[in-house]
Amino acid sequence: MTNRERFLNAATGKPVDRGVLWQDKFWDDTLKRWLREGMPDGFDFGCDFIETDAHDCLPVSYGYHPGFVYTVHGEAGGRQLVTDTYGVKKYVMKNNPGLQQFIEYPVKCRKDWEVLKHRLDADAPGRFAEGWAETAKAAADSERVPVTLGGGHLCGFFSFLRETMGDGCYYFFFDDEDLIRDMLNFQKNRICAFIKKTTASVKVDRLFIWEDMCYKNGPLISPEMFRTFLFDHYREVADTARSRGIEVIDLDSDGNINELLPLWTEAGVNMLHPLEVQAGMDVAEIRRRFGYGFAMRGGVDKRMLALGKKEIDKELERIRPVYEEGRYIPCADHSVPPDVSYYNYLYYQDGLKKLLGI
Numbered sequence: 001m002t003n004r005e006r007f008l009n010a011a012t013g014k015p016v017d018r019g020v021l022w023q024d025k026f027w028d029d030t031l032k033r034w035l036r037e038g039m040p041d042g043f044d045f046g047c048d049f050i051e052t053d054a055h056d057c058l059p060v061s062y063g064y065h066p067g068f069v070y071t072v073h074g075e076a077g078g079r080q081l082v083t084d085t086y087g088v089k090k091y092v093m094k095n096n097p098g099l100q101q102f103i104e105y106p107v108k109c110r111k112d113w114e115v116l117k118h119r120l121d122a123d124a125p126g127r128f129a130e131g132w133a134e135t136a137k138a139a140a141d142s143e144r145v146p147v148t149l150g151g152g153h154l155c156g157f158f159s160f161l162r163e164t165m166g167d168g169c170y171y172f173f174f175d176d177e178d179l180i181r182d183m184l185n186f187q188k189n190r191i192c193a194f195i196k197k198t199t200a201s202v203k204v205d206r207l208f209i210w211e212d213m214c215y216k217n218g219p220l221i222s223p224e225m226f227r228t229f230l231f232d233h234y235r236e237v238a239d240t241a242r243s244r245g246i247e248v249i250d251l252d253s254d255g256n257i258n259e260l261l262p263l264w265t266e267a268g269v270n271m272l273h274p275l276e277v278q279a280g281m282d283v284a285e286i287r288r289r290f291g292y293g294f295a296m297r298g299g300v301d302k303r304m305l306a307l308g309k310k311e312i313d314k315e316l317e318r319i320r321p322v323y324e325e326g327r328y329i330p331c332a333d334h335s336v337p338p339d340v341s342y343y344n345y346l347y348y349q350d351g352l353k354k355l356l357g358i
Contacts, residue, residue, distance in 0.1 A: 002143030019356030023050035057139030214255030238268025274298030
């Protein structure tokens, strides 16, 4: 089977010749450590494909066009005050840019939203890279990767509100419900427009929706509010995608997703990841509770990879029954952190390949 066929069959519950070997993501510091430990620069772990390949084969941007200009406003105490390319004003630690304090988002009122809209137009010039259709067709013809639409910023619904309004969006659900509904309806129409335009030229396999709607102990929005504000938009997007031949609706949310999972799948989502073990997500328990109506990706406890061979073996045995049942692509449940040694990761990869029949 080709990589593309294998992924689609695994995701939809059809027979496969072997499992899908999905490339994990890594912290930058993880790769730096591995280089020090002897990993050749640019080492190929032999995976079927990596996530960036799946997105690069359809070079379409959900972001702002035109984007905001990255601006440094000042510097003090080891941190910079900046406005980033998403229009967010924030403090960034110079010695660790991942540590940030968010100050202000683009949308603080309806007037801000009306000003911002033009940057989000699905037909904005530059949103579709030159030759995008030819690039996607070449990737599809090579059978190297599933052709994927979405991923990254501004491609979901709840995440769309948080990316444009910050945590202030919670207040707007009560203080200006009309604005929230207007923004969500706009986003629904925007995503459907992307789907229709891309599928008119190429066969798209997967719609990737980034949401991050949950944290360690549960959802950031109640199931009741999800059904009230978001459910119908999800349903329309999923129906549009399927009517255009997109087989996999893949949703990315960290945290404990148990309360929202039934709503997502009812609305049309049929793949979920990364299934973080430290947030209480156990692929065996998910399968027992919710059945086989959707695929899972992730679910391998990345913390175990740091501990040693015995713990890695135990973790692979824990997920084995679910993999053997099907509709499951095992991989790390988030980016691999720098406490994982290069040699532990190689040992894990060898064990995973044996599990997958490679």
